[in-house]
Amino acid sequence: MESLGQVLKQMKGPSFMKRSQAIFDELLSDPIVKELREEHPELDEAKLRTNLPRLYQYVNDRRNCGNCPGLEKCPNDFQGHYSKLETAALNGQLELVERKAPCSLQIAKQNEDQIRKRIRSFYVDERALQEGYNEVEIMGKDRHRAPAVNQVFRYIREVKEHGLTPRGLYLFGSFGTGKTFLMSYMLHELAIAGYTGVIVYMPEFMEDLKSMIQDNQKLKDTVEVMKNCDLLIFDDLGAENLSPWVRDHVLGAILNFRMNRKPTFYTSNYDFGGLEKHLSFTSKDGEEMHKGQRLMDRISPFVDVVHLHGENQRRSQA
CATH class of the missing domain: 3.40.50.300 (P-loop containing nucleotide triphosphate hydrolases)
Structure with a gap:
């Protein structure tokens, strides 16, 4: 699946802004984002809007994991890993922090590799x-x-x-x-x-x-x-x-x-x-x-x- 950058890359001016807003509105209504906001009620729309690329990546990874084709065919950018969003206070400001977490299949593979070693x-x-x-x-x-x-x-x-x-x-x-x-x-x-x-x-x-x-x-x-x-x-x-x-x-x-x-x-x-x-x-x-x-x-x-x-x-x- 394309990244948000690839989706918006070809757009300029009003088209860019319009498409960007449409993607944001679609993400806000997505059950995955609703679940995220329930876990982190401190995240308002303005904060999510400034972190649109991270939010887009997070939803895509979660969807891919929900339809996992197996570790070898993992479609996520970082194979065997998914984006995880957390909040953190940086310089007195609330920030949305992204990190890549290994999925259960990746963890199992790492454990098996350690056993083989x-x-x-x-x-x-x-x-x-x-x-x-x-x-x-x-x-x-x-x-x-x-x-x-x-x-x-x-x-x-x-x-x-x-x-x-x-x-x-x-x-x-x-x-x-x-x-x-x-x-x-x-x-x-x-x-x-x-x-x-x-x-x-x-x-x-x-x-x-x-x-x-x-x-x-x-x-x-x-x-x-x-x-x-x-x-x-x-x-x-x-x-x-x-x-x-x-x-x-x-x-x-x-x-x-x-x-x-x-x-x-x-x-x-x-x-x-x-x-x-x-x-x-x-x-x-x-x-x-x-x-x-x-x-x-x-x-x-x-x-x-x-x-x-x-x-x-x-x-x-x-």
Whole structure:
């Protein structure tokens, strides 16, 4: 919609004055302006007349908001915002002051943007983090998942009520039962509460670490992020190809730093016994049981085990 300046721009002399008065009379009879005057009875016609451009903008914005086409198609001059009029005493005179206020959709977007800034993902499908979450759907999708889902819900609730502890969760189960989805949901919910989080897809992370050997600063920065975030999730632990260096000097260093400090979370297809065997074997050195046990000593005492039963959701969707 055109601004008042654009409407009057082409007019001069008597035409300008006549059109300006017609617009003012129309605005005075508008329910939006009548409501404004009820809220601010100190506003007389003379004061409104001297603030005609602001009044025109205010009414246009309110009309646009009343027929909101969505944030992306917002027709207001300042997208996602509307004009708000207030009175103030300036230099002993009553003045009509305009400010731009964010609408509810803009506020929701800003809040969501702040939540996303608290979450970092390494190699995880962004759809797992960006799709909407519905607790009823999460619980009702597969009744076999209910005990595990309840345990994750309980963890989220306890953190919101009492704060973080160094204890995390070890979520294991067969393929496609929703382990990554549940951990992403937990990350999103706790990001809303102000916590920072990182989720790492282990198979691709381990492959990428090979190239980081040549970029020491990138490796250092990545490890520091994982050490210091509030919540760290290692997704699909056990599906990666381990090297002794990665296991002992990268994964081991991260876990050694976080234990007794901050919670670490895991999803895996292995139970603890299977994971220990996996961590004990590398393609270079073969089986080294004591190395696997050493890493498990940094995992098992600091997590509650959650066995996720259920159907393969990927197969059923396909």
